[in-house]
Amino acid sequence: MPAILASIPQSAFTMSSNHEQPKNPEQGPTLAVVIPTFNESLNVGVLVERLHNTLQGVSWEAVFVDDDSPDGTVQRLRELAATDSHVRCIRRVGRRGLSSACVEGMLSTSAPFIAVMDADLQHDETLLPTMLAALRDESYDLAIGTRYMEGGSVGDWDDSRRNTSLFATTLSQRLLGLTIKDPMSGFFMLRRQVIEDAVYKLSSMGFKILVDVVVSSPKTLRIKEIPFRFGLRVAGESKLDNRVAWDYLMLLADKTVGRYIPVQFLSFASVGAVGVLVHLSILWTGMALLALPFVVSQTSAVLISMVFNFFLNNALTYRDKQLHGWAWWGGLVKFMLACGIGAASNVGVASYIYSDWGYWLFSGLAGILVGLMWNYVTTSLFVWPQKRKG
Numbered sequence: 001m002p003a004i005l006a007s008i009p010q011s012a013f014t015m016s017s018n019h020e021q022p023k024n025p026e027q028g029p030t031l032a033v034v035i036p037t038f039n040e041s042l043n044v045g046v047l048v049e050r051l052h053n054t055l056q057g058v059s060w061e062a063v064f065v066d067d068d069s070p071d072g073t074v075q076r077l078r079e080l081a082a083t084d085s086h087v088r089c090i091r092r093v094g095r096r097g098l099s100s101a102c103v104e105g106m107l108s109t110s111a112p113f114i115a116v117m118d119a120d121l122q123h124d125e126t127l128l129p130t131m132l133a134a135l136r137d138e139s140y141d142l143a144i145g146t147r148y149m150e151g152g153s154v155g156d157w158d159d160s161r162r163n164t165s166l167f168a169t170t171l172s173q174r175l176l177g178l179t180i181k182d183p184m185s186g187f188f189m190l191r192r193q194v195i196e197d198a199v200y201k202l203s204s205m206g207f208k209i210l211v212d213v214v215v216s217s218p219k220t221l222r223i224k225e226i227p228f229r230f231g232l233r234v235a236g237e238s239k240l241d242n243r244v245a246w247d248y249l250m251l252l253a254d255k256t257v258g259r260y261i262p263v264q265f266l267s268f269a270s271v272g273a274v275g276v277l278v279h280l281s282i283l284w285t286g287m288a289l290l291a292l293p294f295v296v297s298q299t300s301a302v303l304i305s306m307v308f309n310f311f312l313n314n315a316l317t318y319r320d321k322q323l324h325g326w327a328w329w330g331g332l333v334k335f336m337l338a339c340g341i342g343a344a345s346n347v348g349v350a351s352y353i354y355s356d357w358g359y360w361l362f363s364g365l366a367g368i369l370v371g372l373m374w375n376y377v378t379t380s381l382f383v384w385p386q387k388r389k390g
Ligand code: GDD
Pocket: 035, 036, 037, 038, 039, 040, 065, 066, 067, 096, 097, 098, 101, 117, 118, 119, 120, 122, 165, 184, 185, 186, 187, 207, 208, 237, 238, 239, 240
């Protein structure tokens, strides 16, 4: 040991209390708090201050993961980090998504314990030491901040949000066989090994990262649920919208039948099924209500249902590659061309089978299947192509 270090009392390098002190200043953090942000510039400063207060005696880092918020959240975080080495910020460009942001934050740290929490001060950060103790001292794998148990609550939510959340909770409990009381919670802490083990199976879609992690874990996790009261958002606004509900359904689909059928295809096919209903109702309106000639009614039905399908697929199935402005119109034209060829091959295949075998229902369904596959493959290649890297 160099002479200068020998003069420092040995106790400075060892644990001074039951809290873990860094054995030397070079040592990495014990706890990483991963915080996804989108337009939270007014909240992050307060949150960091609160983390300092509550995590005294723990060696920690805060890993913010920002999706290039227009409100300057990243700049604010860079300012904070300039004077505070606890603060780190990952800036993601050209991507959006709460779950995927959490995953990237979790994978960016070497801390053995990782918490995930919102930036908007709705999660009670004073729970963190209790969660850490559950993992470190009671050897749980996962600690969840739970609203739905004695001592916890959703706070001041209106009835509709409360009911939606309860419905979503019941769905995942039934469909995925989860027994945890609050699988929708966005506030939890886990051992880093848990995420490292689950990572290849994660769907990373939408908002519900906790469900994803629990279902993707290869082994049964030891889980502790700790009650807390969901607070009020202080500044900024919630990003929860109707599409979050759709993403959640897609996550459930991916976690159940996703092994057999790609969930994107399922989404495309469901949109198509609704499109058929749209088609039929326009046809009916033309024929029964407006007494238009069949060709006119059928043509309008084809055109309108194509636009409808394009619109919904752009908003839902390909939400992450959504087209806007001129690209939207270009996409629409390509979509209609591709689906036109799809329709022709539908009729071609169906007629061929029908002329050979003669079962009209079977022939019709076979035509639909071929048309659907064609539409799916061509539109995913040409209308919503994979973004090129770099
Ligand atoms: N990086 C990134 N990208 N962060 C995001 C995104 C995104 O696309 N969308 C939202 N966030 C961040 C927000 O800035 C906030 O810090 C946190 O994720 C939660 O977003 P809110 O918009 O505040 O969600 P909420 O309060 O309505 O929902 C919360 O409670 C739900 C429980 O009902 C979240 O914790 C959900 O995960 C949770 O299920």
